[in-house]
Amino acid sequence: MAQMILEVEDLTVSFDGFKAVDGVNFYVEQDELRCVIGPNGAGKTTLLDMICGKTKPTSGTIKFNRRELSEMLEYQITRAGVGRKFQNPSVYEDLTVLENLEISYPRKRNVLGSLFFRRSSEIQGKIESVAHQIYLGDSLGMKAGLLSHGQKQWLEIGMLLMQDPELLLLDEPVAGMSPREREQTAVLLNAISKGRSIVVIEHDMAFVRMIAHKVTVLHQGKLLAEGTMDQVQSDERVIEVYLGH
């Protein structure tokens, strides 16, 4: 069996008695690109929220490289090597693209370090190469708030790349993108998945087909099916709850 980077076991969270995620087991291997699909309210975003520390689970364990994450604070989880992209692009709109990327550089994240931080040529080079990779090489000086919706999505992925996480959690990375931008994003994700694991939540089946190694289907907080895209698409229960209509 390949090395597991993420082991989620028996994970449950309930909000006022409503179980948004209910006893889910979820394993991600190293270098894997996993897609999580499911109808609205299936618990996909909540699952990612728990892995990255935004929501505290009611019970269950989340092990990342054998370290338990559920007791850690968000910034500690980020420093441990988990990167999260949110459903609505969350970039710092009043800062430039360059500053957005620079802030995400994973050093000097304490008060004094950041006060006396100087941008070395190494960091400058890394910022430029990431900006180029996310198709924003010419927009470094632009305020992030002025970018198009799709460009903000890319910028947020770029911010994660600056962090160089071992595990990337992407919530609907192509929402609101044109077909052309979707293709570019698929190329981007395939390129960056080398050397790290990625979990993607997505509704667009054509896009999932372009990128996924393996697909997990959630339904009403429970794990419904798991396998390759073809296996999942031919699964009776999946067709019934999700793909059928």
Next chain:
Amino acid sequence: MENVLPAAAAPAAKKSPLALMERWGWLILAVLLLVVLPLWLDVFRLTLAAKYLSLGFCAVGLVLIWGYGGILSLGQGVFFGLGSYMMAMFLKLEAASNPDSSSGTALSAFFGGEGMPDFMVWNSVEVLPWWWEPFHHVGFTIPAILLIPALSAFVFSYAVFRKRVGGVYFSIITLALSAILAIMIIGQQGYTGGVNGINDFRTFMGLDLNNDKAKHVMYFITVVTLLGVVGIGTFILRSRLGKILVAIRDREDRVRFSGYDPAMFKAFIYAVAALFSAIGGALFTIQVGLASPSLVGIVPSVEMVIYAAVGGRLSLIGAVYGSLIVGSAKTLFSENFVEYWMYFIGGLFVFVVMFLPEGLAGLLARLREGKNRRENV
């Protein structure tokens, strides 16, 4: 730093009038404060200007925490007051131990409280409280002014921010703090001078504070310190920490997922603002000759916010102008029609919030932008 900016960023930086004004504004402000005002104003008016500038320290701190950190503190009077009272304690003890001073010393001696501040004698406090003792020494007083308010601000605000209490709730807590401190000072008359405050000092380390030369010297010390504080603020805002502050102000939740602990950064900048306020408070007390609960409570704390708002809460230099302008207006009003002052400042605040959300600095920026646009057409 500018030379490593990519080509795309350079024209954007050049075009931003706010950035231009911040650059040249510093020089203009220095010339105004160091040359124009001392030549133009008589000693009485110059001391008034020094008084507004002392309050300007709080406004500069508010630009950092409110304008860039998104933390609206309605309790900067607390830190101003701490600095002011600690300095007053030192000055009072110096006055009390000086037999030539008329600072109630003869009366103290008569009642057997030699070397005691006069108000303690009147309040039948017979022994100097232990926490007054260290303020005999300037070597304790000045570090205490620089450290105690900043450290208390850090500990208090970190505890609050860690619990993720922010926004309007934080403002209310700070408002309550300033009310509590003022009430405590008034209540403990024997130890703090009560509602009268601590006053009637003559000398600061032997320097006679009442002659014109000393007033000029103190004015220049105030201005140079204030410019230094603006310089420190500029350095902070231009650093990576400054960018992180803006990020926290706009999307605190997201910053956690960039690997930062926002509570630590907010507490740090809050402590810096507290330090600035305490310095302002100490300078105020030396020049105005008074530490009073009326400078600690809610009203002065809110007035400091108005200084920052009028000057422009995104402009450190604007905060200095805001303090000078609103302070002068206050004096003008209280010399002529004192009863309308509160209405005026209330109206001014509403006006600025509604029509000039970025204050005078923002207005200037807008005018310049308009001009640029017309020229480009």
